Amino acid sequence: MSHPDYRLNLRPLGTPRGVSSLVGPHGVGASPGDKKSKNKTTRGKKKSIFETYMSKEDVSEGLKRGTLIQGVLRINPKKFHEAFIPSPDGDRDIFIDGVVARNRALNGDLVVVKLLPEEQWKVIKPESNDKETEGAYESDLPEELCGSQLPQQSLKGYNDSPDVIIEAQFDDSDSEDGHGNTQNALVDGVKKLSVCVQEKGKEDAGAPMIKDENTFTSQDSRVLPEKSQQRSAKVVYILEKKHSRAATGFLKLLADKNSELFRKYALFSPSDHRVPRLYVPLKDCPQDFVTRPKDYANTLFICRIMDWKEDSNFALGQLAKSLGQAGEIEPETEGILTEYGVDFSDFSSEVLACLPQGLPWTIPPEEFSKRRDLRKDCIFTIDPSTARDLDDALSCKSLADGNFEVGVHIADVSYFVPEGSSLDKVAAERATSVYLVQKVVPMLPRLLCEELCSLNPMTDKLTFSVIWTLTPKGKILAEWFGRTIIRSCAKLSYEHAQSMIESPTRRIPERELPAISPEHTCDEVHRAVLNLHGIAKELRKQRFADGALRLDQLKLAFTLDHETGLPQGCHVYEYRDSNKLVEEFMLLANMAVAHKIHRAFPERALLRRHPPPQTKMLNDLVEFCEQMGLPMDFSSAGALNKTLTEMFGDDKYSLARKEVLTNMCSRPMQMAVYFCSGALQDPAQFRHYALNVPLYTHFTSPIRRFADVLVHRLLATALGYRELPDVEPDALQKQADHCNDRRMASKRVQELSTGLFFAILVRESGPLESEAMVMGILNQAFDVLVLRYGVQKRVYCNMLPLRSHHFQKVGKKPELTLVWEPEDLEQEPVQQVITVFSLVEVVLQAEATALKYSAVLKRPGTEGLLDPQDQLGCGDHKEEQD
DSSP: OOOTTOOOOOOOSSOOTTOOSOOOOOOSOOOHHHHHHOOOOOTTSOOOOSOOOOOHHHHHHHHHHTSEEEEEOEEOSSSTTEEEEOOTTSSSOEEEESHHHHTTOOTTOEEEEEEOOGGGSEEEOGGGTTTTOSOOOOOOOOHHHHTOHHHHHTTOOOSOOSOEEEEOOOOOTTOOOSSTHHHHTOOOSOOOEEEEEOOBTTBOTTOEEEEEOSEEETTSSSOOOGGGEEOBEEEEEEEEOOSOSEEEEEEEOOSOTTSTGGGTEEEEEESSTTSOOEEEEGGGSOTTTTTOGGGGTTEEEEEEEEEOOTTOSSEEEEEEEEEEETTOHHHHHHHHHHHTTOOOSOOOHHHHTTSOOSSSOOOOHHHHHHSEEOTTSOEEEEEOTTOOOOOEEEEEEEOTTSOEEEEEEEEOHHHHSOTTSHHHHHHHHHOBOEEOSSOEEOSSOHIIIIIISSOOTTSEEEEEEEEEEEOTTOOEEEEEEEEEEEEOOEEEEHHHHHHHHHOSSSOOOGGGSOOOOTTSOHHHHHHHHHHHHHHHHHHHHHHHHTTOOOOOOOEEEEEEOTTTOOEEEEEEOOOOHHHHHHHHHHHHHHHHHHHHHHHHOTTTOEEEEBOOOOHHHHHHHHHHHHHTTOOOOOSSHHHHHHHHHHSOOSSHHHHHHHHHHHHHHHTTOOOOEEEEGGGOSOGGGGOBTTTTBSOOOOOSOTTTBHHHHHHHHHHHHHTTSSOOOOOOHHHHHHHHHHHHHHHHHHHHHHHHHHHHHHHHHHHHHOOEEEEEEEEEEOSSEEEEEETTTTEEEEEEGGGSOEEEEEEEEETTEEEEEEEEOOSSTTSOOEEEEEETTOEEEEEEEEOSSTTOEEEEEOOTTOOOOOOGGGSTTOSSOOSSOO
């Protein structure tokens, strides 16, 4: 039988993006699965550790027959010997046990696996509840679902703004993953855990590590139900090396000073334990490293994997650069960018030569005859106050019949990026701007981002517009697409728009608003904002009535010291009506353009789909909610949204529980992806689950997303402005895949940057105190969501002054009883019962290791938390600082 996903692009196994020649994966620390897999030594030959990859022909044939399965490899950051790929049928992930079975593939690689015989499948003890049998996911919520689209837009400023809004996705300090591990820890389950200190180099010495005692192979002499087995496999081919093969880490001398290797190589130990330890030639190391190794103990290096032979336990690496001291912002940031393959180099002279050379640039006269002139209309932008790349503007004109003419006007980036030019190629390769806390790595040169394309006020700009005639209820009566010229009359911030919304009858003094062009008045802009707000509320109401889902998660904003760049404080970003106003019209424009280009090019439309949640993970969550007595409805996106909206009250406990459940509900959600309509046969697969719409695309942010540039070109062709690009569906799908890869890398970099700054905040200004809610319980630890900061942390019992602790199940609900040592010999021990949704108080405190911090439970009865106003500016802050 043919496998449904056998379509593949058999790239050579050679060079990943942005990296010179390299090879594969992971390394040290064999699991039991490794021992079973090692080949026996043959006389006269060096022992082979890894299997030879299958041929391309055999792989292609095996995928067609369904005897092989392809998928993206995910390595568990807490147990790096465990890896997974998604099951094609949406059921439980396929398990890959050990480094040898991974066969030199790295996290994120697109691999082909072959299932092992059933007797070698992973078996889960019935009492374990199977909560750690799924791979840990990188954060992959689509921005349309979690509401990060507009906060991402609010990251647009390229200056060292003190107010950068980024999703708060953190996890244990010894874990890189900020998202998927909570799925592992939704633990209503009894995980038989033991706390141990792992060998230095595999995990940080002294860090508690979870040792799984709930799995064994089918050879164990007991009969278990079928569902307690997890299909297991081995990697037989790497379709695409999506991992950059670069890592940050530290240099160490080899342990055996008398060995021949000691005289030739040093050991490179990556910070990310999912990357193998490497041998690096001593000639590449600093000259005095061998004689003074301690001088480099805290120096971060970048190393690239150059080769990994079948007969070698260790990969061979090459030092690329010394970054600087670990724990400092810039070295750590450069390491993050390099590891995820982000091109942060300056644009070449060849690329810059593609830009208009005669500055200041003005719109050529012939463009006025090709475009609709909207320069006299009241058009304005609404963005963060620090934004410099303004790629969307709005207009709203009252009509005599009581309806409105509403326009969304998007920077016409495609005008400045000729197809096939050097500028086009580098933008396509970068695919997205990358937003860090302290800066942005732009997709396009700043001349375009901040000047020529940016819809700056009181300047003529080239745009692509969607204009509707709408009723006050948001019903579309007419729709127009076309190229336009606009002159924005004002650059409003979200705060400006919010003050207008909150003061509908107040005449706002001009001193409280930005400069407005003489052709328009403050009152005119105020009326337009209020009308847009009224329509947006109706659109939003109708969207959710039609079955849309939104999972709002806590997002952090940092205030940075202007001189040092260090974080001074943080606060949770508030998503307000002004944000929602812009969001509704951006969504409306994206949906309208999706239908337009799909009607024109049914086989060549670049669209964006969001698959339904992963079946196994969703079933686990359903089971969890049932065990906890929560009447959650997961039958559809709309049903889930309704449950989350209506189930909880407004008291502190209810709101905290809603935050935790929202976080849990995000786990089964799959990533929204770009695709070419001709690459999928079933139109049902085009749907966007979270928005609950049949067609969707990205049109509204071409300055920071290359997918939007491609969509602009398709729309221009559909409107007769240009010839159809000579791109076949397969080539467009390949570009869509690349956009997906870079978008995911960008999102991960963004999360790691946030984690970096928060860890520095804890180090410089901690300890930090906060209420937290328990998300999951293990038998010697429990996971919490730290409510003030949106941080997920694991609290270990062996880090607390406890006399004892005891895990049990009450019915189906897990419970951990802690018995605290008395502070005074005359006092009795204090008992504390921890259950899922317990509200506790924790302290976040820095550890000795750079950028690591832990969560420690406060003793019951301890005096209350620090006042929020005293917690590093984490109280009520303006979004921007003077």
